[in-house]
Amino acid sequence: MFDTLDRRALLQGSGALIVSFALRPAASLAADKAAALPSKPVAIDEVDSFLAIGRDGRVTVFSGKVDLGTGVETAMTQIAAEELDVPMARVHIVQGDTALTPDQGPTYGSQSIQIGGMQLRQAAATARKALLTMASQKLGAPVEALTVADGVVTAPGGKHVAYGDLIGDKRFTAKLDKDAPAKDPKNYKLVGQSARRLDIPDKVTARFTYMQDARVPGMLHGRVVRPTAIGATLESVDESSVRGIPDLVKVVREGNFLGVVARSEWGAIRAAQALKATWSGGGGLPDQAKLWEHVRNTKIVKEEPTSTVGDADAVLNGAAKKLSATYDFAIHTHGSIGPSCAIATFADDQLTVWTASQATHALRQQLAKMMAMPAEKVRAIYVEGAGCYGRNGHEDAAGDAALMARAVGKPVRVQWMRADEHGWDPKGPPTLIDCKAALGPDGAVAAWRTDFYIPQGGAGPVPLIAADLAKLPYDVGLFPGGIQGNSAIPYKFAAVATRVHRLETTPFRPSWIRTPGRMQNTFANESFLDELAAAANADPLEFRLRYLDDARGKELLQRLGTFAKWQKRTGPRTTPSADKATGRGLAYVFYELNRTYVGAVADVEVDRKSGDVRVTRFAVVQDCGQIINPDGVRNQIEGNVIQTVSRTLKEQLTWDSNLVTSVDWSSYPILTFPEVPVIDIDLVERQTEKPWGAGEPSAAVIAPAISNAVFDAVGARLRSVPFTPDKVQAALRAT
Amino acid sequence: MPRALTLQVNGRSAKVETDDPDMPLLYALRDGLGLHGPKFGCGLGQCGACTVLIDGEAVRSCVTPLSAVAAKAKITTLEGLGKDGKPHPLQQAFIDEQAVQCGYCINGMIMQSAALLRTNNKPDEAAIREALANNLCRCGTHARIVRAVQRATSV
Ligand code: FES
Ligand code: FES
Numbered sequence: 001m002f003d004t005l006d007r008r009a010l011l012q013g014s015g016a017l018i019v020s021f022a023l024r025p026a027a028s029l030a031a032d033k034a035a036a037l038p039s040k041p042v043a044i045d046e047v048d049s050f051l052a053i054g055r056d057g058r059v060t061v062f063s064g065k066v067d068l069g070t071g072v073e074t075a076m077t078q079i080a081a082e083e084l085d086v087p088m089a090r091v092h093i094v095q096g097d098t099a100l101t102p103d104q105g106p107t108y109g110s111q112s113i114q115i116g117g118m119q120l121r122q123a124a125a126t127a128r129k130a131l132l133t134m135a136s137q138k139l140g141a142p143v144e145a146l147t148v149a150d151g152v153v154t155a156p157g158g159k160h161v162a163y164g165d166l167i168g169d170k171r172f173t174a175k176l177d178k179d180a181p182a183k184d185p186k187n188y189k190l191v192g193q194s195a196r197r198l199d200i201p202d203k204v205t206a207r208f209t210y211m212q213d214a215r216v217p218g219m220l221h222g223r224v225v226r227p228t229a230i231g232a233t234l235e236s237v238d239e240s241s242v243r244g245i246p247d248l249v250k251v252v253r254e255g256n257f258l259g260v261v262a263r264s265e266w267g268a269i270r271a272a273q274a275l276k277a278t279w280s281g282g283g284g285l286p287d288q289a290k291l292w293e294h295v296r297n298t299k300i301v302k303e304e305p306t307s308t309v310g311d312a313d314a315v316l317n318g319a320a321k322k323l324s325a326t327y328d329f330a331i332h333t334h335g336s337i338g339p340s341c342a343i344a345t346f347a348d349d350q351l352t353v354w355t356a357s358q359a360t361h362a363l364r365q366q367l368a369k370m371m372a373m374p375a376e377k378v379r380a381i382y383v384e385g386a387g388c389y390g391r392n393g394h395e396d397a398a399g400d401a402a403l404m405a406r407a408v409g410k411p412v413r414v415q416w417m418r419a420d421e422h423g424w425d426p427k428g429p430p431t432l433i434d435c436k437a438a439l440g441p442d443g444a445v446a447a448w449r450t451d452f453y454i455p456q457g458g459a460g461p462v463p464l465i466a467a468d469l470a471k472l473p474y475d476v477g478l479f480p481g482g483i484q485g486n487s488a489i490p491y492k493f494a495a496v497a498t499r500v501h502r503l504e505t506t507p508f509r510p511s512w513i514r515t516p517g518r519m520q521n522t523f524a525n526e527s528f529l530d531e532l533a534a535a536a537n538a539d540p541l542e543f544r545l546r547y548l549d550d551a552r553g554k555e556l557l558q559r560l561g562t563f564a565k566w567q568k569r570t571g572p573r574t575t576p577s578a579d580k581a582t583g584r585g586l587a588y589v590f591y592e593l594n595r596t597y598v599g600a601v602a603d604v605e606v607d608r609k610s611g612d613v614r615v616t617r618f619a620v621v622q623d624c625g626q627i628i629n630p631d632g633v634r635n636q637i638e639g640n641v642i643q644t645v646s647r648t649l650k651e652q653l654t655w656d657s658n659l660v661t662s663v664d665w666s667s668y669p670i671l672t673f674p675e676v677p678v679i680d681i682d683l684v685e686r687q688t689e690k691p692w693g694a695g696e697p698s699a700a701v702i703a704p705a706i707s708n709a710v711f712d713a714v715g716a717r718l719r720s721v722p723f724t725p726d727k728v729q730a731a732l733r734a735t
Numbered sequence: 736m737p738r739a740l741t742l743q744v745n746g747r748s749a750k751v752e753t754d755d756p757d758m759p760l761l762y763a764l765r766d767g768l769g770l771h772g773p774k775f776g777c778g779l780g781q782c783g784a785c786t787v788l789i790d791g792e793a794v795r796s797c798v799t800p801l802s803a804v805a806a807k808a809k810i811t812t813l814e815g816l817g818k819d820g821k822p823h824p825l826q827q828a829f830i831d832e833q834a835v836q837c838g839y840c841i842n843g844m845i846m847q848s849a850a851l852l853r854t855n856n857k858p859d860e861a862a863i864r865e866a867l868a869n870n871l872c873r874c875g876t877h878a879r880i881v882r883a884v885q886r887a888t889s890v
Binding site: 068069070071196197199200201203204205206207208209210212213215246264265266269270335336337338339384385386387388389415417418631635636638639640641642643646664665666670671672673674676678679 | 753754755758759762765766769770771772774775776777778779781782784812813814817822826829830833835836837838839840841842845861863864865867868869870871872873874875876877878879880881
């Protein structure tokens, strides 16, 4: 189709940026490479699973946790370089390759550094210990007398030996040693520094190869053609409808799975648009206008108490002053700016997929099951894609590509179109929360009860669309695990009951979206707490402090008060005459009650007439223990604030009885530049503590801080996300 | 019948052949010429990920049919923005401000800003936000992006 020009010539033309072509590993995808499986340990307890040191002293880190656009690659490099005392430039990271990297579980839940990084630290500390033992023999000096700098071990008197000469290309053959001493944080040179992100120069000059940019030789282009209703049956396909498309290779049909493969990408797009197919049945989605009734009427299959103190129900029954409120949180889509994409190829009985999956090891198992192949014959290789905030469509695209590649016997790249992504990625499920509390005569909280209605689920992988449509085997289940987090509260009330009611079904295939469940649950808890503070005539900051017994949490809140210049308030400061009112609101979380403290203050402006809420400023204080890269943490917090302001003010899935109807950016709008608040961040330094997650906790406090700020501004409670103008107007009328 | 077209891309002549003159420029640049700068984001003109400069103007290549691109029009992609082997001041400013999370939107942010700076070499923050109002970022890198554009204009 194209008379292709040499890419290099194009780039090096006059006036063009000359690039060095130091190809990052992802750029050199070669189908033949995949055929020969390198053999190397990947067990979670072996040092060799995590790192290798070459003769030249270069350190290769094998990381099962991947960079989803969060800077984890840089942070992991800092951790390994620090522990081994080598320059960062000598460390190279291989991410998420099932043949090379240990199965450290999916990259989710703000665990990359907290868990994955600490496994790597332990591996590096073990390796260092082994290297020092080897050096001690070689140099004839005791281990304690040795020093390391730049990957060279030196004995008193100056005799030295480089890592490369000690281990060069050989295996450590050692188990991860829990007792191998990790470096004392006071000697850190790299950890705790805002090292510049390794990927940014390539990303801003177009040298980076995203999953969406990756190509393999002989590759064809696939596009999916999805059913016209969820659950519909494919009756017939009219192949004559695409006969005129010169590049078309094949219409792939397997059960209800339909796709097209073409030699060119544009050919595949045209064919997918033109293909005529007849579908029947399916649909039957609940009426969107009655979503919350639907949720309330869904069968409960399991009751999970997540905390119990005293007998909250008894206190509530006998209480004179009671408050109750219901909170809900809409269904959200991930909305990655680059739709999902994958390449699959079969060679020598082996399936290789290149994927931006957050969970390549799990995907490998899913593909093996679906394709009826042994898992050893499936390799999934991570290639970073557009930002990923949880399980989106990447795994599904890999399943699509595998089916199409098998059908045509050639490598196939599947790129989802925007409507595929918005329409078919798994969704953040709808969440409904009932809150009740009793206040004593003194304004003290006598009882607290919250009931969370969320789908059942575990931590397994979300089923692949291709397996479902093609009627191939897959593990059944609803799988957004961990969404009960943050349902229990940090406040020491006299009686507490927090109850999770697991629903049998939810309208759309559910998955994790940044701060899954934890965001929704914290929204209800922290907003309702604010309602109690107002009812008790108390300042929201003081009210929280009154019920905390955790010194680190208290310190964080006090610091937030100072940082945000919090002014005491005991009720809404309504300015009745003004069309525009301003307010401030506060929220706090001790994430999952076991890691990362965050507090935030939102400043809002509410337009009483239009119902518009503008968030003008956010102040965030975070204590996530040891910080590997402060600027990286700030970047994550900024992202959490902006993305969650967007989710809180604007976002909700729409659908009819058959399908999602919010399938582009005009029907599913997100926050734009003029609407982005100013963000001030204060990080608590605790370099001698364990590092905790920073990728998502701060997102938990955003919605409640905004809701509480709106109350402060106009005296109306917003209890339903998103805070669209019509809901704001309704809340204003109700006050 | 495939038809040969000549495009001027990053200072060179490039030939593409297509049987569909309505094919969007984006696919010619990415698939035909192997460029990675312009990204596929929506294909609908809604997000800005595919932005290139045509004669200095920011254009969404996903909704620009090849037939609408004049043979003499000068197309610049993110690859061709720098000069003499050095990154463009905007690219350098994005590095200095670490104004990337995933970076998928950044092509559009830089190309749109490059077009802005042609007509307004000292935009204030409001003007930058306005100029980028139709460029979407899902990671929430906006604050840094605005700072980067400001930094590029202050050198
Ligand atoms: S890809 Fe062109 S505007 Fe979105
Ligand atoms: S940096 Fe990821 S979409 Fe903007």
